[in-house]
Amino acid sequence: MNWKIILEGLKARPVRTGVTILAVALQVSLILVLVGLTTGTTDEIGRRVAGIGADIMFQPAGSDVILALDSATLVPEIGEKLRNDFEEIQDVSPLLVRFNTKNFTNIFGIDPPSFDAVSGGLRYKKGKLFSAPDEIVIDDIFAKDKKLDVGDTYELEHRMFRVTGIVENGKGARVVMALKTAQELANAENKVTVFLIKLKDSSDINGAIEKMKKDLPGYDLRNMPEYNKLMTGANIPGLDAANNVIVFVALCIGVLVIFLSMYTTIMERTREIGILRSLGASKVFIVGLIMKESLFICLIGVLLGMAGSVVITRTAQAYFPTMVFLISNKWLIIAAASALMSGVIGSLHPALKASGQDPVEAFAYE
Amino acid sequence: MLLETLDLKKTYRSGKVEVEALRGVNIQIRSGELVAIMGPSGSGKSTLMHLLGAMSRATAGKVLIDGKNIAGMNDAERTEIRRTKLGFVFQKLNLLPTLTARDNIGVARTIQGSAGDPQIDAYLADILKLLKIEDKAGRRPSELSGGEQQRFAIARAVSHRPALVLADEPTGALDSKNSEIVLQMFRELNRKFQQTILLVTHNPELAAYADRLIEMRDGLVVHDSGYVASAVAGVLSET
Numbered sequence: 113m114n115w116k117i118i119l120e121g122l123k124a125r126p127v128r129t130g131v132t133i134l135a136v137a138l139q140v141s142l143i144l145v146l147v148g149l150t151t152g153t154t155d156e157i158g159r160r161v162a163g164i165g166a167d168i169m170f171q172p173a174g175s176d177v178i179l180a181l182d183s184a185t186l187v188p189e190i191g192e193k194l195r196n197d198f199e200e201i202q203d204v205s206p207l208l209v210r211f212n213t214k215n216f217t218n219i220f221g222i223d224p225p226s227f228d229a230v231s232g233g234l235r236y237k238k239g240k241l242f243s244a245p246d247e248i249v250i251d252d253i254f255a256k257d258k259k260l261d262v263g264d265t266y267e268l269e270h271r272m273f274r275v276t277g278i279v280e281n282g283k284g285a286r287v288v289m290a291l292k293t294a295q296e297l298a299n300a301e302n303k304v305t306v307f308l309i310k311l312k313d314s315s316d317i318n319g320a321i322e323k324m325k326k327d328l329p330g331y332d333l334r335n336m337p338e339y340n341k342l343m344t345g346a347n348i349p350g351l352d353a354a355n356n357v358i359v360f361v362a363l364c365i366g367v368l369v370i371f372l373s374m375y376t377t378i379m380e381r382t383r384e385i386g387i388l389r390s391l392g393a394s395k396v397f398i399v400g401l402i403m404k405e406s407l408f409i410c411l412i413g414v415l416l417g418m419a420g421s422v423v424i425t426r427t428a429q430a431y432f433p434t435m436v437f438l439i440s441n442k443w444l445i446i447a448a449a450s451a452l453m454s455g456v457i458g459s460l461h462p463a464l465k466a467s468g469q470d471p472v473e474a475f476a477y478e
Numbered sequence: 479m480l481l482e483t484l485d486l487k488k489t490y491r492s493g494k495v496e497v498e499a500l501r502g503v504n505i506q507i508r509s510g511e512l513v514a515i516m517g518p519s520g521s522g523k524s525t526l527m528h529l530l531g532a533m534s535r536a537t538a539g540k541v542l543i544d545g546k547n548i549a550g551m552n553d554a555e556r557t558e559i560r561r562t563k564l565g566f567v568f569q570k571l572n573l574l575p576t577l578t579a580r581d582n583i584g585v586a587r588t589i590q591g592s593a594g595d596p597q598i599d600a601y602l603a604d605i606l607k608l609l610k611i612e613d614k615a616g617r618r619p620s621e622l623s624g625g626e627q628q629r630f631a632i633a634r635a636v637s638h639r640p641a642l643v644l645a646d647e648p649t650g651a652l653d654s655k656n657s658e659i660v661l662q663m664f665r666e667l668n669r670k671f672q673q674t675i676l677l678v679t680h681n682p683e684l685a686a687y688a689d690r691l692i693e694m695r696d697g698l699v700v701h702d703s704g705y706v707a708s709a710v711a712g713v714l715s716e717t
Contacts, residue, residue, distance in 0.1 A: 114588070117585060120576035120581075387574060389560075391561070391566075391585070392562070392589050393589045
């Protein structure tokens with residue numbers, strides 16, 4: 113019977129009910145889409161780095177897991193030293209990573225022969241490798257996003273480049289150019305960001321890393337196949353803070369909307385509450401009724417928000433293929449819990465106010 | 479004695495202004511009585527009803543229901559009294575507008591803990607028949623006339639067989655025809671089911687339906703026609 117009171121009450125005020133549900137759905141979508149974008153982006157970057165095919169990434173000590181944040185400080189002689197001093201190493205390839213702010217994407221500057229040796233080479237869908245300084249190879253997602261084909265020109269870093277090849281995505285950066293060209297753009301002559309290492313035996317990468325670390329103090333060596341596991345809040349400065357801010361803002365929106373909605377409800381239903389109290393409904397009964405209604409609205413909002421976030425992310429990806437969203441089960445639970453918490457916190461004051469209404473005054477209320 | 483008040487007082491305070499709504503009311507109601515409390519506006523009759531109905535607390539004095547003094551009870555205790563011993567019929571807007579008439583009674587039964595009780599089901603069926611509304615229970619209040627709504631409110635008020643039904647100007651919002659029907663129903667409930675009913679009104683015509691009349695003025699009882707006399711009169715009228 114309680115649920116009948118709640119459902120009929122919601123049906124009797126369809127606009128208020130609808131707006132409140134939409135607001136909760138917005139709260140849930142906000143969390144899932146924004147956190148999904150940050151998580152998806154970092155996860156995808158990690159996967160592409162892991163997907164290069166090399167075994168170990170050699171970097172200066174204290175380097176960021178987001179390669180784009182690192183400057184090019186390593187000299188080629190270090191690569192030679194690695195190749196000569198460690199018998200475990202099969203090949204070493206220098207790599208310069210440059211972050212393009214306009215396209216929000218990494219650019220790799222590679223030495224093609226050594227890059228092919230450590231990575232197994234790029235997988236071409238169309239065209240071929242660049243052969244001139246002003247030529248680039250792009251991945252299929254970048255090509256789709258920018259509507260580029262082999263032979264087209266594209267401006268990067270205030271220079272015009274010609275696209276010579278389109279490769280499968282997932283192997284490093286979306287844009288690849290000659291190492292020397294990238295060094296010119298980065299103003300880092302004869303320097304690189306990292307060295308990619310291929311081992312003779314890839315079965316125990318961590319063991320090889322441990323062995324090499326003893327002789328290479330002052331440098332970081334990362335297991336590349338497991339690289340995307342590093343893309344967490346613990347390793348990426350500000351990621352957790354950014355996500356927490358998103359959740360907090362969304363929670364505040366939800367609490368305020370629910371508060372306003374339930375407060376309006378109890379004011380409209382003052383006389384109804386008076387009737388229930390005259391029938392002998394306890395304060396606990398009234399509080400329970402208001403809070404159940406709030407939670408029911410939030411539950412519908414959660415489901416709608418989850419569906420909405422799928423629609424939003426898929427639509428965004430259809431129009432902007434380089435945008436990557438990752439909506440994990442963990443964040444589905446967090447978003448749902450945040451919405452339900454909004455329902456509890458937002459309705460608490462109105463529920464207590466309703467339960468404390470004097471039945472006599474309630475009947476006088478018109 | 480079902481209901482008794484002893485020197486009952488109620489004072490309202492608003493800032494520095496004090497209004498004595500009841501100035502020492504003493505009444506006694508026996509089980510099975512149909513009593514009208516009449517008085518002009520401001521006489522204190524509604525205040526008296528609120529105190530008898532455990533909806534507010536007295537400033538001084540006692541309200542004894544089945545020997546229990548409810549005047550000093552806290553909110554939870556008064557709520558319990560309303561739930562178990564009292565039924566209410568108000569002047570208007572008695573029913574929850576979003577529920578059917580049947581569900582309005584159902585809500586009361588849920589609160590009172592009698593939902594699904596077959597004895598109460600049978601009793602209510604008799605009540606609805608008596609009130610001539612058994613075929614309208616599936617309608618919402620907006621689909622019922624004022625008189626029909628009041629009769630469903632009466633059915634809801636007696637659904638848990640309360641010791642006492644309090645009706646505050648139950649015909650105040652009705653036309654004369656519906657008023658007469660509702661008042662007849664109160665008499666039928668009183669006669670057939672020995673339901674104790676207290677009607678509060680300023681209308682002398684309504685008061686005539688009761689067996690006993692208590693008149694109030696300026697917060698005091700100024701006249702009580704008394705139980706014995708009215709009971710005899712009631713028996714004589716039926717024979």
